[in-house]
Amino acid sequence: xxxxxxxxxxxxxxxxxxxxxxxxxxxxxxxxxxxxxxxxxxxxxxxxxxxxxxxxxxxxxxxxxxxxxxxxxxxxxxxxxxxxxxxxxxxxxxxxxxxxxxxxxxxxxxxxxxxxxxxxxxxxxxxxxxxxxxxxxxxxxxxxxxxxxxxxxxxxxxxxxxxxxxxxxxxxxxxxxxxxxxxxxxxxxxxxxxxxxxxxxxxxxxxxxxxxxxxxxxxxxxxxxxxxxxxxxxxxxxxxxxxxxxxxxxxxxxxxxxxxxxxxxxxxxxxxxxxxxxx
Numbered sequence: 001x002x003x004x005x006x007x008x009x010x011x012x013x014x015x016x017x018x019x020x021x022x023x024x025x026x027x028x029x030x031x032x033x034x035x036x037x038x039x040x041x042x043x044x045x046x047x048x049x050x051x052x053x054x055x056x057x058x059x060x061x062x063x064x065x066x067x068x069x070x071x072x073x074x075x076x077x078x079x080x081x082x083x084x085x086x087x088x089x090x091x092x093x094x095x096x097x098x099x100x101x102x103x104x105x106x107x108x109x110x111x112x113x114x115x116x117x118x119x120x121x122x123x124x125x126x127x128x129x130x131x132x133x134x135x136x137x138x139x140x141x142x143x144x145x146x147x148x149x150x151x152x153x154x155x156x157x158x159x160x161x162x163x164x165x166x167x168x169x170x171x172x173x174x175x176x177x178x179x180x181x182x183x184x185x186x187x188x189x190x191x192x193x194x195x196x197x198x199x200x201x202x203x204x205x206x207x208x209x210x211x212x213x214x215x216x217x218x219x220x221x222x223x224x225x226x227x228x229x230x231x232x233x234x235x236x237x238x239x240x241x242x243x244x245x246x247x248x249x250x251x252x253x254x255x256x257x258x259x260x261x262x263x264x265x266x267x268x269x270x271x272x273x274x275x276x277x278x279x
Contacts, residue, residue, distance in 0.1 A: 016270045017190040019125050019262075020133035020179050020209070021157065022060075023146065024111070025196035025218035026259060027118050027134075030225040032059060032196060032218055034111035035137075038104040039070065042096055047083045048076060052222075059219040060170055060197025062137055062163030063100060068093045105142045112149045115217045116225070117260025122155055124263045132157040133179035133191075135203065139164045158183055170199040176207035189278040192269060194259060196220065198250035205251045210269050210279045213247030217258035220246045253279060 025032030039055040050070065058069035070076055071088035080088040125132055134157040136143060143162055150156070159182035161175040168174050176193065185191055193204025193211045196218020204211040215221065216228065216236075220243030228236070244255045254265045 011186050013187040013189060014274050014276065015190060016128075016130060016192070016266065016273055017185055017187070018131035018133055018179070018183050019192045019194060019266065020135060020176065020204070021259070022195040022197070022200050023134060023136040023138065023143075025059075026115070026194055026200075026214050027122075027155065028114045028146075028150070029111040030113070030115050030217050030258075031221065031223045031228070032056075033222075033224050034108045035059065035063070035066075035104055036219075036222070038100060038107060039066070042067075042100045042103055043070070043076070045099060046080075046096065048079045050076065056219055056222055058199075060137055060195065060199040062169035063104070063139060064093060064097045064163070065169060066137070067096045067100065071096075101139060101141055104138070105145050108138075108142055108145050109149060112146055113225075114153060114155070115258050115260070117258060119154060121259045121262050125266070128266065130266075131183045131185075133159050133161075133183050135161045135170075135175040135179065135200075137163050137170065137197075137200075170197075171202035171206060173203060173207035176203055176209065180207075189273065192266060194262060196247075198246065201247060201250040201252045205279070208279060211252045211254075212262065212265055213244075213250070213252035213255040214258050215243035215247055215255050216240055218243070 021027050024034060036052060036055045040050050040052065043050040054070065054073060058066045061069060071080065071093060077088050140162045143160065159179055161178045163169045166174040166178060188208030191209040193209045194214065195201055196214045201211045201213055221239045247255045256262060256265060
């Protein structure tokens with residue numbers, strides 16, 4: 001944990017104060033693979049075939065909201081009606097969510113490797129005197145499995161806001177507002193949100209922060225590190241361009257391959273902020 005900023009520094013609207021990171025696909029779990037497989041297995045248990053592409057679609061939402069969004073897909077809703085003889089309703093979301101949490105918790109530690117360069121970037125953020133916040137679409141029980149692994153590797157953010165902690169998750173700004181309160185932030189424009197999903201970018205935008213999308217390491221490409229490295233350069237560029245376009249369309253101010261590329265972006269944002277620009 002870092003010390004709290006002095007009131008004079010915290011009140012300066014032209015000084016960068018904090019970076020708020022997402023977790024899976026942003027800091028660890030290259031490709032955001034842990035939740036994807038859990039969603040597929042979850043729906044299989046209820047007799048529904050869910051594709052990987054469908055499972056990835058709402059990624060970044062709180063997991064209850066993610067399950068609800070999947071159940072509302074026309075092809076999934078039709079399967080549910082045929083299999084269960086009635087429409088998919090919120091009571092079904094509750095049932096699936098109860099099953100999902102232990103499913104995801106059981107595998108999340110298998111995908112907890114840090115994205116290459118993440119720990120060096122985090123050290124660079126600290127060296128710049130910035131606070132580190134974190135928000136996630138995971139709930140507390142799942143994150144209880146992840147936090148010890150992260151801490152052992154040296155990553156201990158100054159706060160953590162999980163899905164379910166507040167009345168609404170992404171793309172609402174509520175989790176970011178909790179970060180502001182926890183970190184002693186006065187001005188949203190002094191914060192950078194880093195995320196691999198569109199709703200995570202919108203979370204930052206709705207809170208008034210700068211936003212940086214991570215394209216290659218996250219859900220938009222959706223490949224683990226070995227699969228990504230195995231692609232020929234032309235295929236990598238095609239996947240990178242599509243992911244970059246997706247995050248840009250969500251409103252990201254900057255898009256990078258992974259957090260390994262973040263520090264120059266933070267320096268550029270700091271200059272723009274000092275010159276009076278806002279997100």
